[in-house]
Amino acid sequence: MKQSKLLIQTLRETPKDADVVSQQLMMRAGMIMKLAAGVYDYLPLAFRSIRKFEQIVREELERDGCQELLMPTVQPAELWQESGRWSFYGKELLRFQDRKGADFCLGPTHEEVITDIVRRNVRSYKQLPMNLFQIQGKFRDEIRPRFGLMRGREFIMKDGYSFHVDDADADREYWVMFNAYKRIFGRLGVKFRPVEADSGAIGGSFTHEFHVLAGSGEDAILSCDSCDYTSNIEKTEAPCLPVGNHGDGFKLKRDHFCTPGVIGQVEQAAGMKDATHNGMPLAQTSKFFLYRATFADESSKLVGAVLRGDHEVNPVKVKNLVGALDMEMMPLEEAEAFTGAKSGFMGPVDLKGVQMLVDKSLQGAFNLTCGANKTDYHHFGLDPARDLPGCTLADIRMAVEGEVCPRCGKGHYQAFRGIEVGQVFKLGIKYSKSMGCTYLDEQGKDQPMVMGCYGIGITRTVAAVVEQNYDKDGIQWPWPVAPYHVHLLNLDPSNPEVNEVATRLEQELEAAGFEVLHDEREGMSPGAKFKDADLLGFPLRATVGAKGLKDGVVELRDRRTKEVRKFKPEEMVAEVSAARDRILQELREAGGR
């Protein structure tokens, strides 16, 4: 490919609204352009990388017998009403009407459509299992799109769905997909981790997210340094860390103390072992949160969470524990009206109609302090077991880096940041049941199919690859998803000899199966071409110039190691092949973990 004909405009300056590295570099490299908030053009170079990654995904999924199909982006409301999600899916679902006033939406995901397809085409257990996938544009009207391709509103996704006769077979397929995903991300040569994740209240089954590790990742991951327990912090099991009870084992009766000004000092207070404040010992504080949880049947209830003062509540755990569909903190004014105390003096005692959850690190604790639900007063001597009848003891806190892993009891949590690029999920019969996707079993009885779903964010993965592969000069594409393999720089295109050699090398390399971008643009200084080549970041850069040819040599440079080799033009194909083999070998060794 001749670069003079390529649709590309590299930028010397960073566009001002690009806030993450992948977005900055891909915009500067002329790969993507922003069309609207969270909506991007994928220009030819980016599209090549996208297509290459899609191809990897296809190959690995087809190895496991998955079938590719393509569903429409526009979906009728009826299907969503059938599954019940038309009303539950929030504002992320972009809805609109056609000229007749019929409701439609842009598909953010395709459970409804695929379930409809399968229920109309599959009747017998003999046809199962079946695993179908598509690669397609999705639209989710995010509250706040950001981070370029990593959190766009429109993006390309691989979504796959499997259908099974029973739970056991769905579980089997889950692990088949789990391993397929490990191969897929392994082939990219990026550092990634499969991560145990929150599966939400529905189904309650297990799920893994696949994360590409990158400092700019939106998700926090904790990984045990001894066993292989790795999980999203939303889900990470927190070890039980009981407080030593204050008061030498004397269980005090609960009483309240005037403590004006003790607000928002829980953290500090908890750190001061023997400190007192207005006569109130602060060694053992508790903190308290009030939530309103809403459920699938549109009912709602109040939920209270009680934790050690120095611990952080994990709202996802609280939400799942009560089985809520959605949960939010009670607005301050409402909470003040409900408890009768100003912020800083609310507490869990004697609140009616509140499901009370107590973090398990408070098991056996007594003599705790807590808000007294009376402004300027705190209780001292709180004993959850005694004072909070009907409370549930559970893990509701956020685990923290460095804590002992409760799974193996030996290792400690290490923290990572990750970009979620894939997820495998067991759906169960949520959709097949509500939408009547059934099969006839061997007894001729109607049974709902058990489903699994499997997603990979294609465009997000490509961005994540960039997040993990760049230096100050530009991108460093891993071979498998590089837009081109070789950037052939023709430094003197007006020099007939140089031009002849460069053109011949382009043809030879392409004949040998390499993808070559030949920079034969005229009137550009060598420096400018080098800068552009670094920015675009193809794995290999071949240089042909008058200066080199005078000595009978051309050059090959590795974008990553910056190693340069000089040799005769006729050795180019062999040199590129050798470099490719070496790069792919290193990639295999680095792949996976």
Next chain:
RNA sequence: CGGGGCGUGGCUCAGCCUGGUAGAGCGCUCGGUUCGGGACCGAGAGGUCGGAGGUUCGAAUCCUCUCGCCCCGACCA
């Protein structure tokens, strides 16, 4: 949704406070000199100053409304 900021040529931005001929650098076109890490000279093309309304002799600039974009927040009871 709450708070803050920004909309001026393809990109980065100045001009606005204090109203009076729309600017710079990069990029683009043409000519020339250069030519191994973003060269230089000269000549050009390209802008309803996001949009609407208002104030004024006169608005990129002041006022009102509106649209778009960006950032922060939306867990410490």
